[in-house]
Amino acid sequence: MLRRHKTDTAPLLASVEKHIRLSDDEVAFFLSRLEEKTVSRRTLLAKEGEVCKHSIFVVDGALKSYTVDKQSNEHVISFALSGWWIADMYSLIHQKPGVLRIEALADSSLLLLSKQKQEELYERIPKFERFFRIITENALVASQQRIINNLTLTAEERYLTFTEKYPFVMECAPLHNIASYLGMTPEFLSKIRRRIAIRK
Amino acid sequence: MLRRHKTDTAPLLASVEKHIRLSDDEVAFFLSRLEEKTVSRRTLLAKEGEVCKHSIFVVDGALKSYTVDKQSNEHVISFALSGWWIADMYSLIHQKPGVLRIEALADSSLLLLSKQKQEELYERIPKFERFFRIITENALVASQQRIINNLTLTAEERYLTFTEKYPFVMECAPLHNIASYLGMTPEFLSKIRRRIAIRK
DNA sequence: ACGTTTTCTTAATCTAGTTCAAGATAATCA
DNA sequence: TGATTATCTTGAACTAGATTAAGAAAACGT
Numbered sequence: 001m002l003r004r005h006k007t008d009t010a011p012l013l014a015s016v017e018k019h020i021r022l023s024d025d026e027v028a029f030f031l032s033r034l035e036e037k038t039v040s041r042r043t044l045l046a047k048e049g050e051v052c053k054h055s056i057f058v059v060d061g062a063l064k065s066y067t068v069d070k071q072s073n074e075h076v077i078s079f080a081l082s083g084w085w086i087a088d089m090y091s092l093i094h095q096k097p098g099v100l101r102i103e104a105l106a107d108s109s110l111l112l113l114s115k116q117k118q119e120e121l122y123e124r125i126p127k128f129e130r131f132f133r134i135i136t137e138n139a140l141v142a143s144q145q146r147i148i149n150n151l152t153l154t155a156e157e158r159y160l161t162f163t164e165k166y167p168f169v170m171e172c173a174p175l176h177n178i179a180s181y182l183g184m185t186p187e188f189l190s191k192i193r194r195r196i197a198i199r200k
Numbered sequence: 201m202l203r204r205h206k207t208d209t210a211p212l213l214a215s216v217e218k219h220i221r222l223s224d225d226e227v228a229f230f231l232s233r234l235e236e237k238t239v240s241r242r243t244l245l246a247k248e249g250e251v252c253k254h255s256i257f258v259v260d261g262a263l264k265s266y267t268v269d270k271q272s273n274e275h276v277i278s279f280a281l282s283g284w285w286i287a288d289m290y291s292l293i294h295q296k297p298g299v300l301r302i303e304a305l306a307d308s309s310l311l312l313l314s315k316q317k318q319e320e321l322y323e324r325i326p327k328f329e330r331f332f333r334i335i336t337e338n339a340l341v342a343s344q345q346r347i348i349n350n351l352t353l354t355a356e357e358r359y360l361t362f363t364e365k366y367p368f369v370m371e372c373a374p375l376h377n378i379a380s381y382l383g384m385t386p387e388f389l390s391k392i393r394r395r396i397a398i399r400k
Numbered sequence: 401a402c403g404t405t406t407t408c409t410t411a412a413t414c415t416a417g418t419t420c421a422a423g424a425t426a427a428t429c430a
Numbered sequence: 431t432g433a434t435t436a437t438c439t440t441g442a443a444c445t446a447g448a449t450t451a452a453g454a455a456a457a458c459g460t
Contacts, residue, residue, distance in 0.1 A: 008418090035380050055330060065353060067348060067351075069352050075348070075351040077344065077347065077348060077351075078344075087339050089337065089340055090341045090344070090345065091346060093337055093338075093341060096367055097286075100431075115331065119231075122330070126326055126327075126329070126330075127326075129326070129329040129330045129333050129454090130322070130326070130329045130333075132329075133329050133332055133333035136333060136336045136337050136340055137293055137336050138293075139340055140289055140336055140339055140340045140343060141289050141290045141293060143340060143343040143344055143347065144277065144278075144289060144290070144343055145290065146347060147277065147343065147346060147347060147350075148267060148275070148277060148299070150273050150350055150383065151267075151275040151277075151383055152267060152269050154446080154448075155447070174406080174407060174408085175407075175408065176406095176407075176408080180351075183350065183351055184447070184448090185448055185449080186408075186409090187408095187409080187410085187411095187448080187449080187450095188446085188447055188448070189408095190408065190409050191409090191410085191411075192445090193408095193409090194235070194409080196411085279441085292457090328425075354416080355416075355417070356415095373435060374436080374438090375437075375438065376437075376438080377435095384417070384418090385418060385419080385441085386422095386437090386438075387417090387418075387419080387438095387439080388416085388417055389440095390416070390438065390439050390440080391417090391436095391439090393438095393439090394439080394440085
């Protein structure tokens, strides 16, 4: 078998074929649109102030996106583990300077789909409109659920919900990133953890 | 001209045709999928515990979606004014019991697209995949921006940002709904407003 | 292997925002 | 029109969570 990619494209194809059916030619065309990239921990994939050029699919490893405020506090907006997409959606869609940094939490192998190649993909294989519609819908549901949690739960409840829902993120992201994602300080998360430990 | 709908479909068609080009037949088919509904203030369009059956397009008027917690506090998740869509996306997509109530803030005229007819629409006119992909992308960007604001801004900054971005919501939603949407109590919003008024 | 940086925790102090209680005004509806 | 209900505000007491400072342990780069 001829492998155009050193990076393993199977996880991405599995995700695509869960939603749309592709011919071999279409698969080949799709794969030829992708750029592979392996990065080491701490590599920046996108930076605030720059236009975000790619959607990133994580084949293996872990990324996070975050903003840095004037007091240079990081605010983690999202995590992406194996099988997830990540991007600065605002910047990517409107092709305007973004507000997010995207950084590798661990050595990672990625597949990048540039905005331009994504548009070509829609032109050539309209079924991909469907795929990305569904992916985006799922992301929207998750985003709204997070808003609901932020509005209705206490810091401790948010932490417990997170550990149940995303145990794998717990394993690869430092606690202060998780605190930030959950909207609290690392010190307070530490207190919560002790509270929970003592209760048991 | 034969009017299938008493409700004015022009705003919705304008929004659709901003993103995809339709033939007259396709327009007719699309419109035939829609159900029109006029409701008075306080009418419930969806209720927690029930499966959400429709995407709702607001032609005229205003809706809100919200959850009610155990202490029977309302938490406003979203507003929808003329030209906006609203739904309990989780419930609609997965066809499982939802967590949101959707309620009219004012007498409103609506166009409803049922989950089933939406699927039929995708079958018959695949271009609609594109339309809803774009609509969903925009909703996701807005949702993520709200998360960023919640993580990085103070209550006062959130209020000021909101009044600038959504002046029309300010005009038709009661203040305690806006406080709830912004993640603060109505009493505190009131204090913020006084603070701002005094400063001027 | 060792110095440096990152990660995580603890404790004291502080504050942004909540809770509770009450009153004023404006809408709503029979 | 008059009673009722919703909206908005004010103030005092309170608390969930932030801030500041510091130390211990682990991970990392060279």
